[in-house]
Amino acid sequence: MKAFLAACAACIATCVAGAPDTPITALPYTPGLDPEAMDRSADPCVDFYQYTCGGWMKANPIPADRASWNVFSKLAHDNQRYLWGILAGLAEQASGRTPVQRKIGDYFAACMDEGAVEALGMAPLEPHLERIAAMNSRRELPALLAGLHLATGDSGLLFGFGSNQDFADSTKVIAFAAAGGIGLPDRDYYLKDDERSKDMRAAYQAHIARMFGLIGEALDAARAHAATVMAIETALARASLSQLDRRDPYKLFHKMDAKALRALTPRFDWTAYLGALGLTRARTFNVTEPGFFGEMDRQLAARGMDELKTYLRWHVTRAAAPALSAAFVNENFDFFSRKLHGVPEMKPRWNRCVAWVDGQLGEALGQEFVRRAFGPELKARALHMTRQIEAAMARDIAALEWMSPATKKRALDKLATLVNKIGYPERWRDYSSVVVKRGDFFGNVERAQRFESRRDLAKIGRPLDRGEWGMTPPTVNAYYNAQMNDINFPAGVLQPPLYDPQMDDAPNYGDTGGTIGHELTHGFDDEGRKFDARGNLKDWWTAQDAAAFEERAQCISGQFGQYVVVDDTRINSQLTLGEDVADLGGIILAWMAWKAETAGQALAARDGLSAEQRFFVGYAQWACENDRPENQRVKAITDPHSPSRYRVNGVVLNLPEFERAFSCKPGQLMAPARRCRVW
Numbered sequence: 001m002k003a004f005l006a007a008c009a010a011c012i013a014t015c016v017a018g019a020p021d022t023p024i025t026a027l028p029y030t031p032g033l034d035p036e037a038m039d040r041s042a043d044p045c046v047d048f049y050q051y052t053c054g055g056w057m058k059a060n061p062i063p064a065d066r067a068s069w070n071v072f073s074k075l076a077h078d079n080q081r082y083l084w085g086i087l088a089g090l091a092e093q094a095s096g097r098t099p100v101q102r103k104i105g106d107y108f109a110a111c112m113d114e115g116a117v118e119a120l121g122m123a124p125l126e127p128h129l130e131r132i133a134a135m136n137s138r139r140e141l142p143a144l145l146a147g148l149h150l151a152t153g154d155s156g157l158l159f160g161f162g163s164n165q166d167f168a169d170s171t172k173v174i175a176f177a178a179a180g181g182i183g184l185p186d187r188d189y190y191l192k193d194d195e196r197s198k199d200m201r202a203a204y205q206a207h208i209a210r211m212f213g214l215i216g217e218a219l220d221a222a223r224a225h226a227a228t229v230m231a232i233e234t235a236l237a238r239a240s241l242s243q244l245d246r247r248d249p250y251k252l253f254h255k256m257d258a259k260a261l262r263a264l265t266p267r268f269d270w271t272a273y274l275g276a277l278g279l280t281r282a283r284t285f286n287v288t289e290p291g292f293f294g295e296m297d298r299q300l301a302a303r304g305m306d307e308l309k310t311y312l313r314w315h316v317t318r319a320a321a322p323a324l325s326a327a328f329v330n331e332n333f334d335f336f337s338r339k340l341h342g343v344p345e346m347k348p349r350w351n352r353c354v355a356w357v358d359g360q361l362g363e364a365l366g367q368e369f370v371r372r373a374f375g376p377e378l379k380a381r382a383l384h385m386t387r388q389i390e391a392a393m394a395r396d397i398a399a400l401e402w403m404s405p406a407t408k409k410r411a412l413d414k415l416a417t418l419v420n421k422i423g424y425p426e427r428w429r430d431y432s433s434v435v436v437k438r439g440d441f442f443g444n445v446e447r448a449q450r451f452e453s454r455r456d457l458a459k460i461g462r463p464l465d466r467g468e469w470g471m472t473p474p475t476v477n478a479y480y481n482a483q484m485n486d487i488n489f490p491a492g493v494l495q496p497p498l499y500d501p502q503m504d505d506a507p508n509y510g511d512t513g514g515t516i517g518h519e520l521t522h523g524f525d526d527e528g529r530k531f532d533a534r535g536n537l538k539d540w541w542t543a544q545d546a547a548a549f550e551e552r553a554q555c556i557s558g559q560f561g562q563y564v565v566v567d568d569t570r571i572n573s574q575l576t577l578g579e580d581v582a583d584l585g586g587i588i589l590a591w592m593a594w595k596a597e598t599a600g601q602a603l604a605a606r607d608g609l610s611a612e613q614r615f616f617v618g619y620a621q622w623a624c625e626n627d628r629p630e631n632q633r634v635k636a637i638t639d640p641h642s643p644s645r646y647r648v649n650g651v652v653l654n655l656p657e658f659e660r661a662f663s664c665k666p667g668q669l670m671a672p673a674r675r676c677r678v679w
């Protein structure tokens with residue numbers, strides 16, 4: 001009877017959660033325009049998002065291990081299952097593996113070996129804790145911190161340190177010291193006084209105490225230590241810039257030499273810190289937030305040795321937790337995912353292990369992905385579409401009524417200089433020096449992180465590598481880098497349903513064309529426009545043109561500032577301005593490019609939709625999403641993107657082409673009298 005009951009319970013759990021995932025050997029196909037995802041009972045002129053995504057939202061409830069679920073994350077999940085198949089195969093393959101395949105196969109096997117991870121418990125963390133405990137004076141702190149930074153790459157340990165292009169001269173790579181030092185996602189969590197923020201702080205502090213308990217501290221001590229951590233983090237948060245201020249590159253640009261750096265933080269010995277990093281070449285430093293480092297210096301003076309040790313112990317434990325035994329993984333999940341983002345369940349281990357490989361050996365795994373899932377024909381087609389969007393932007397700039405010929409010339413120069421990176425890097429990162437051992441997951445994680453930390457620091461003072469990518473090939477996302485002046489489209493984002501080679505141009509230009517246009521216009525949004533064609537922070541606008549841009553951007557900001565994210569919190573539309581401007585510019589350019597591409601063609605209706613309607617439905621269907629309120633609350637503070645509903649509705653209503661395509665009546669929600677437009 002007992003066995004029967006157990007089997008039954010298992011069945012119920014499986015039935016409710018859906019069948020557990022399995023590895024796949026081919027990526028599943030979802031069409032680039034999916035009529036099933038629509039809700040045709042909704043009026044497209046009233047709520048276009050519901051009309052295009054209503055069916056999707058109904059059919060795709062949020063899995064228990066996710067904070068949100070959308071077309072992007074679903075495709076990313078398919079990619080991960082596909083990579084799982086590759087990695088599981090490589091982990092088991094006894095012979096014939098290339099060095100790259102052996103590395104990622106063994107890394108995955110070590111990560112999946114839960115028995116070995118459990119057997120170690122907190123042992124891998126102990127060397128760090130011992131070093132912290134052995135610190136005798138403040139003078140030893142910089143070298144200790146450097147070691148922890150190399151091993152964890154974590155900016156929660158007081159601050160972040162690495163390399164970046166000089167804002168003033170993008171050909172040079174210099175050292176950057178950035179604000180960090182806190183465990184919650186943003187300074188606002190420490191400073192806001194509403195009930196929800198207070199509740200979150202109390203939960204965070206209780207979590208810190210439980211983590212101290214896990215590393216062996218008695219209850220009272222753990223509680224007192226958590227209060228110490230909270231006090232230090234609150235002081236650091238108070239001295240940090242807001243998300244909004246961080247959008248202004250001028251506020252993050254404070255170049256100084258070593259002498260000025262020493263003067264900024266007299267209690268922190270930078271010479272010792274840099275020496276321990278093995279960094280003797282660094283002469284120039286950009287301190288992104290001098291106010292933060294001033295406060296850090298005050299904290300170093302005001303806090304006793306025990307308090308500083310407590311603070312370091314917390315952050316090194318927090319940083320290590322995801323790679324330790326289940327007790328640490330679970331406690332870390334319980335606060336940072338369940339409480340903060342509202343996620344009921346942890347992702348299965350295979351899923352976390354695929355993410356570890358992608359995060360640490362991403363360009364090794366990427367080679368396997370690209371070889372199987374991204375052929376030269378697909379790359380050529382994506383590049384053709386990119387060039388069409390760029391040609392549209394050139395025509396668009398030339399025709400702008402509000403921009404003077406002088407600024408237009410520079411804008412066109414910036415557009416012509418922009419580099420298109422499609423699919424994957426030309427040269428793969430060489431991980432041959434990373435030692436990967438079976439049965440030693442934590443060791444692999446630290447060795448891979450040390451490799452990455454040193455790789456990043458080694459760029460300081462060396463010529464810039466323009467071929468570098470900031471995302472791995474399987475990633476379902478894209479970005480624009482203002483200092484490189486390049487757009488980057490990983491192979492992972494150029495897959496159905498986002499880019500569908502089996503579909504005609506209408507949905508593809510709407511969807512991927514819109515995304516390409518979006519990334520392109522980031523070069524010209526409120527932030528990107530401050531960098532010139534060579535990626536230097538330099539004002540190339542006439543005062544009049546800058547004012548005309550601001551006025552148009554503020555129209556968009558005013559519009560999006562009306563929309564509610566969650567509860568009674570509206571969009572922080574100054575924070576989302578760059579993304580909102582990019583969304584609107586993206587679809588306008590995609591429309592122009594699509595019209596150019598299909599000029600002279602008779603465009604057929606399909607599924608009861610005209611070609612123009614299919615362009616817009618294709619555009620909107622990238623954004624279909626379900627989101628948990630807890631996650632929406634985090635995003636309201638930290639996310640520079642507007643919620644998906646408004647990234648569709650708030651954008652299309654600004655296009656007269658949309659009004660015409662759906663024969664909306666003037667005055668309907670999606671056909672307002674007043675429209676915004678920048679590009």
Ligand SMILES: [Zn+2]
Nearest residue numbers: 518522579582
């Ligand atoms: Zn963007």
